[in-house]
Amino acid sequence: xxxxxxxxRRDFLKLAxxxxxxxxxxxxxxxxxxxxxxxxxxxxxxxxxxxxxxLSQQHSFDPKxxxxxxxxxxxxxxxxxxxxxxxxxIAQCMEDIVxxxxxxxxxxxxxxxxxxxxxxxxxxxxxxHPCIGSIAASQLVPPDSHMPGYVTIDAGWDLRLDGGxxxxxxxxxxxxxxxxxxxxxxxxxxxxxRQVDExxxxxxxxxxxxxxxxxxxxxxxxxxxHQSATxxxxxxxQSPRGRAFHxxxxxxxxxxxxxxxxxxxxxxxxxxxxxxxxxxxEINHRGWDxxxxxxxxxxxxxxxxxxxxxxxxxxxxxxxxxxxTLVVCMGEFGRDAGSGDNHNSGGxxxxxxxxxxxxxxxxxxxxxxxxxxxxPILLGDYLTTLCMxxxxxxxxxxxxxxxxxxxxxxxxxxxxxxxxA
Amino acid sequence: MKSVTPVLMFxxxxxxxxxxxxxxKHTDDAIARIEKLGGAVxxxxxxxxxxxxxxxxxxxxxxxxxxxxxxKNVQVxxxxxxxxxxxxxxxxxxxxxxxxxxxxxxAVTDAGLSRLGGLKNLEFLSLYGTAVxxxxxxxxxxxxxxxxxxxxxxxxxxxxxxxFRKTIPKLQVIPNLAQDSKxxxxxWKTAKAALENAKAELDAAKKEDAELTPKIAKLxxxxxxxxxxxxxxxxxxxDARKVFxxxxxxANEFKKGTEELKKQLLKxxxxxxxxxxxxxxxxxxxxxxxxxxxxxxxxxxxQAAALASMAQAKELGQMAGRAGQAKKRAEETQKRFEAMRLxxxxxxxxxxxxxxxxxxxxxx
Numbered sequence: 001x002x003x004x005x006x007x008x009r010r011d012f013l014k015l016a017x018x019x020x021x022x023x024x025x026x027x028x029x030x031x032x033x034x035x036x037x038x039x040x041x042x043x044x045x046x047x048x049x050x051x052x053x054x055l056s057q058q059h060s061f062d063p064k065x066x067x068x069x070x071x072x073x074x075x076x077x078x079x080x081x082x083x084x085x086x087x088x089x090i091a092q093c094m095e096d097i098v099x100x101x102x103x104x105x106x107x108x109x110x111x112x113x114x115x116x117x118x119x120x121x122x123x124x125x126x127x128x129h130p131c132i133g134s135i136a137a138s139q140l141v142p143p144d145s146h147m148p149g150y151v152t153i154d155a156g157w158d159l160r161l162d163g164g165x166x167x168x169x170x171x172x173x174x175x176x177x178x179x180x181x182x183x184x185x186x187x188x189x190x191x192x193x194r195q196v197d198e199x200x201x202x203x204x205x206x207x208x209x210x211x212x213x214x215x216x217x218x219x220x221x222x223x224x225x226h227q228s229a230t231x232x233x234x235x236x237x238q239s240p241r242g243r244a245f246h247x248x249x250x251x252x253x254x255x256x257x258x259x260x261x262x263x264x265x266x267x268x269x270x271x272x273x274x275x276x277x278x279x280x281x282e283i284n285h286r287g288w289d290x291x292x293x294x295x296x297x298x299x300x301x302x303x304x305x306x307x308x309x310x311x312x313x314x315x316x317x318x319x320x321x322x323x324x325t326l327v328v329c330m331g332e333f334g335r336d337a338g339s340g341d342n343h344n345s346g347g348x349x350x351x352x353x354x355x356x357x358x359x360x361x362x363x364x365x366x367x368x369x370x371x372x373x374x375x376p377i378l379l380g381d382y383l384t385t386l387c388m389x390x391x392x393x394x395x396x397x398x399x400x401x402x403x404x405x406x407x408x409x410x411x412x413x414x415x416x417x418x419x420x421a
Numbered sequence: 422m423k424s425v426t427p428v429l430m431f432x433x434x435x436x437x438x439x440x441x442x443x444x445x446k447h448t449d450d451a452i453a454r455i456e457k458l459g460g461a462v463x464x465x466x467x468x469x470x471x472x473x474x475x476x477x478x479x480x481x482x483x484x485x486x487x488x489x490x491x492x493k494n495v496q497v498x499x500x501x502x503x504x505x506x507x508x509x510x511x512x513x514x515x516x517x518x519x520x521x522x523x524x525x526x527x528a529v530t531d532a533g534l535s536r537l538g539g540l541k542n543l544e545f546l547s548l549y550g551t552a553v554x555x556x557x558x559x560x561x562x563x564x565x566x567x568x569x570x571x572x573x574x575x576x577x578x579x580x581x582x583x584x585f586r587k588t589i590p591k592l593q594v595i596p597n598l599a600q601d602s603k604x605x606x607x608x609w610k611t612a613k614a615a616l617e618n619a620k621a622e623l624d625a626a627k628k629e630d631a632e633l634t635p636k637i638a639k640l641x642x643x644x645x646x647x648x649x650x651x652x653x654x655x656x657x658x659x660d661a662r663k664v665f666x667x668x669x670x671x672a673n674e675f676k677k678g679t680e681e682l683k684k685q686l687l688k689x690x691x692x693x694x695x696x697x698x699x700x701x702x703x704x705x706x707x708x709x710x711x712x713x714x715x716x717x718x719x720x721x722x723x724q725a726a727a728l729a730s731m732a733q734a735k736e737l738g739q740m741a742g743r744a745g746q747a748k749k750r751a752e753e754t755q756k757r758f759e760a761m762r763l764x765x766x767x768x769x770x771x772x773x774x775x776x777x778x779x780x781x782x783x784x785x
Contacts, residue, residue, distance in 0.1 A: 296753045
């Protein structure tokens with residue numbers, strides 16, 4: 001018997017309905033469920049560009065005039081909105097961007113902040129909350145999809161490699177099925193992911209049969225999760241959509257548009273994966289913990305960062321994909337006023353683009369010294385807005401350990417309705 | 422379970438096969454058939470009955486689309502990367518509620534688009550990667566509700582897109598070469614300004630480096646000297662303060678004594694001895710106050726001198742510190758300048774490519 005703990009409640013009911021969980025099945029009930037039910041709402045895809053260690057908002061998307069800031073504010077394609085002059089291509093995409101300038105998340109330690117921003121919850125003993133990528137995969141991906149719902153791409157690091165412990169995205173109590181597929185190098189895609197030939201097919205069949213027998217006799221959650229993970233990988237190897245992982249199918253022109261930097265190439269891979277049906281892609285670029293001053297490091301990052309993000313937004317737009325794809329760029333917090341020497345969890349910026357949001361606007365306002373003047377955005381507000389933007393039903397509850405109902409997001413949050421269309 | 426499952430499976434398969442063979446008659450049949458083709462029917466959002474039919478990448482053919490009319494309030498149809506051609510659009514044209522239509526990389530042609538003229542709610546149409554050209558856009562001019570039309574990687578020319586854009590108010594035709602060029606110019610100007618600002622900062626930092634770095638030793642010595650001097654002056658001021666405070670304390674004690682005597686005198690106004698003592702004490706009080714006054718002035722002057730000297734020492738200290746950092750700052754500024762040079766080069770390249778008429782994005 002499958003223990004229901006590891007399945008979202010609704011899926012549990014569905015499985016129960018088609019008889020998978022019970023030896024007593026009602027024949028007509030299954031077919032009814034299959035035909036009459038209109039599937040859950042289609043969600044959007046999300047590309048999360050994670051600047052690990054803390055992106056300085058004053059050296060990027062919330063610049064301050066001298067003597068308060070070090071980078072000059074420059075006009076963008078939306079009158080009245082200014083960002084640092086170091087990001088001219090992003091500035092020209094402003095009509096497709098929303099800047100949330102008053103993130104107020106109250107956690108200045110790297111690891112805890114990474115955990116909070118990925119899960120929407122504070123860390124507790126004895127329980128690991130699922131990360132947003134796994135939540136999206138569990139809620140948005142059709143169960144029979146050939147593609148993994150959640151892919152992480154390691155875009156490497158430049159300049160420095162501090163910024164606290166790495167956050168490892170976990171599905172928590174959602175189960176291993178929603179763990180991310182990790183791409184460690186965007187230029188080589190997923191290792192060993194090539195089309196299957198006939199000699200391999202026999203081997204895979206054998207593997208499948210033995211796995212099935214084992215799972216039948218020992219239907220533990222771990223065994224089933226492993227079985228579904230292998231099944232997914234094999235499906236991916238057999239599917240023509242596996243091509244999505246290989247950048248060599250992309251034209252030289254397009255690859256050039258995204259720039260030669262690993263970050264840009266990761267953005268390009270993310271676009272290919274969205275096209276192929278992946279719901280959530282997280283690109284992690286490390287080492288943004290600019291102790292000692294952010295100015296030089298931010299200037300050094302600007303050319304490839306500006307180019308990669310702008311290329312991604314434009315490319316999605318020109319392919320008619322921008323409305324269905326939300327791009328979010330952020331770290332675990334921002335940096336303090338002036339030089340950006342230290343962490344700052346009150347009054348930092350996240351950049352959101354596309355996703356059918358009301359773009360071309362700024363939410364919240366900070367003063368010359370970076371203090372929040374208007375509309376603080378709390379952790380729950382941010383994650384609830386993200387879920388709503390992706391079309392995830394925020395009222396769903398998961399079964400946590402010990403049959404404890406776990407909400408997807410903090411129930412009392414105040415989503416940013418101004419950005420939701 | 423073992424005995425029931427095969428029977429159930431057979432029933433399911435049999436039912437689905439039956440549905441597939443005859444034309445769909447009901448909503449449920451239509452949904453089942455779409456799912457069998459590898460597609461899905463979904464609600465667009467929570468609490469709305471609007472539907473999306475997603476057949477992207479499926480095996481759907483033109484004839485399969487005749488089932489669409491059985492679904493109510495379909496607002497989105499995704500046919501990207503399918504074999505759909507002009508004949509399929511005939512069925513799509515019957516979906517009056519349609520708002521968004523994806524025909525990316527399908528076989529539709531200019532002629533087929535003439536069938537979409539009746540879609541009075543259509544807002545978004547993607548023709549990405551199709552063989553549609555300028556002539557096809559002619560047929561879309563009647564659809565006043567259109568807000569976005571994607572023609573990237575199609576046969577549509579820049580002129581054709583421009584002409585079409587003007588026919589419907591607020592219509593976005595993507596890509597928009599004129600707008601791309603405008604934005605590329607704006608971006609390049611910003612990058613150029615960033616480079617110029619970085620250059621100015623570099624020049625200033627280099628100048629300071631050249632001026633201050635050779636003088637580090639001298640400036641440090643000067644700062645130390647000033648520090649020493651300021652410490653001396655401060656000690657003088659502290660001493661003066663002590664002398665003044667001593668005198669002030671004495672004056673206050675006399676004042677307190679005098680006031681005490683005054684109170685007693687008020688109680689016994691006829692006491693001559695007390696009166697004499699009071700007057701003597703008053704005189705002492707005045708003398709002490711007079712003596713304290715110049716000491717106060719001396720202290721205040723010494724204090725001002727000390728503050729000035731400390732400020733000077735601080736300034737010299739900062740100068741020495743700046744000199745010590747000048748080399749590093751020049752190096753950092755140099756790095757920022759190089760970065761801005763890369764930024765300007767890239768932004769110029771984008772612009773040049775656009776001006777040459779080759780698009781910077783999309784497949785070639």
